[in-house]
Amino acid sequence: MTKYIKKSKEDKKKEMDQIIENLQNGVKEVFTSENYLNYLKFFSQFHNYSFNNVIMILMQYPIASRVASFKTWNKLGLKVKKGSKGIKVLVPIPYSYIKEEAVTDEFNQVKYDRDGNKVIEQTEVKGLTFRLGNVFDISQVEGEIPSLINELKDNPKGLDKAIESLIASSDVPINYDDTLNSNTAYGYYDLNEKAIYIRPDLNSMHMFKTLIHEKAHSMLHNKDQNKYTREEAEVQAESTAFVVCNCLGFDTSEYSFGYIASWSENKDLKELKVSLKVIADTSNEILNWIEETTELRGVDNNLNNMKEVI
Template sequence: MGKKTKKLIEKLEKGIKEVKSSEEFKRILEFFSKFHNYSFSNQILIQQQRPGATHVAGYKKWQKLGRQVQKGERGIKILAPMTFKKTVEEEEENGEIVEKEKKVTYFRPVTVFDISQTDGDPILSIDLSLKNNFGEILNPLLKFADRKNIEVDFKTVEEDPILTDGCHGYSSGGYIAIKTTDQNETEQASCLVHELAHELLHKDNTEGLTKEIKELEAETVAFIVMDHYEVELKSSKYLALYKKSYDLKESLDRISKVSKEIINFTREFFEDKEEMKQTA
């Protein structure tokens, strides 16, 4: 591992260990919602070096987009994976030594810049905020569940006694029930993300995780996904994760991957819908 790469990894780990307040933790999660396409490590590195960043790219990528990095701007260092093939010798069961090709991945530092550090052509984007129509996110979430072979039912308390006052929904090995009694569409959508997170995070991975950690992780995923669409949640239970988790880095890595998967699927749904409107 090179010195620069080692230095970046040390910076990353230090940043996670130094989370000392719920507000600081919330800012990190809000950052996750903006930079869902980046790895957890790079999300943290970008947030550490440029907290106000909104859209980052490399120097040449900005030029292709018709923008130029301003003179004197200091770049943001992140880690880029580099994969190559390596020939190694392995012993077979019969004792014979054979040569095999293996893929090896290592990381090297690369530099990116935020859009605020550039000048030039405006960047075309689709406004995907759901400020005025929160219920719209339910449809793509249901399609996502279907893609994952997860059955979702919406039920009243009378139809499902498990859905009492304190229970807004539950998941059970490929099945999710969401309470409709006293829950509007925004709350149902948030609850659905929470239960989807349980299915993706905890269905086959429960070793070493307490019930409390599982709940906090699922609630954190719900916050990140809903925050991406500018939907504010009433609950702030997720804020307790930074001081409760047995391994915050490991926990956030899982959360980041699941949030990214849900956001990318729902974004694709909304973008396709917007394109159909424009061509109609």
């Protein structure tokens, strides 16, 4: 057996800082790839939704990731699958009209012109009203869609057992959803039920990473919080999953770098930079839960196996 040596707080912080630096550098490299240019061209045509609309979308369709109108999908050369149910959103309708008011003086007395008529001032009033509209998620359409991510295929020895222990011990219910597949999602956090759902046919490495991603969502993002944009929330969740996995000796860069790049508005990684403390604190909390619940331990150097306590 390999002896597990508990790390000091200083060593843990150095390791965390190095992993986060690797994360930032890895995501930056994605931005220089040809795949990113194709991806950017495709998704630059999507609309950014308000916080309230994002909550509406996720409460109706928890696995939603990218949504657009029927018309937009057609414009992109993709077809909404027959029988797909629309997701309701609030569509802003701008309006304007000319308002006429009598001009008053400093004593609030109405002014008159030389002919004895009231002096009238016209101003344009602008505003917004809303109506319900339908959008459809990317999982509800057919056609070739650019992607920056690759499913993780590894099955590290013993990781299945660790996943079972985490599912059994989680304060947030974690369930398998048999309806999820390669055309939908790997997992999701249900805002209504406050429960995590994971695709059951994933290899253990991707299942573990997905569990951590959704666990981070359950800790940081719910319908009662509006601190973060959808982009920030996704970057925080996947960055946490990357950090936790790397601290345990598992490399998820093949998936995580592209995923984080896809949710970053531009190459300055604003969403990641403003979230570094949140990511570090959440990662530490999840790592403590994993170490208390399973035999998984933080790794020394680049040893990619599990440590056992003797």
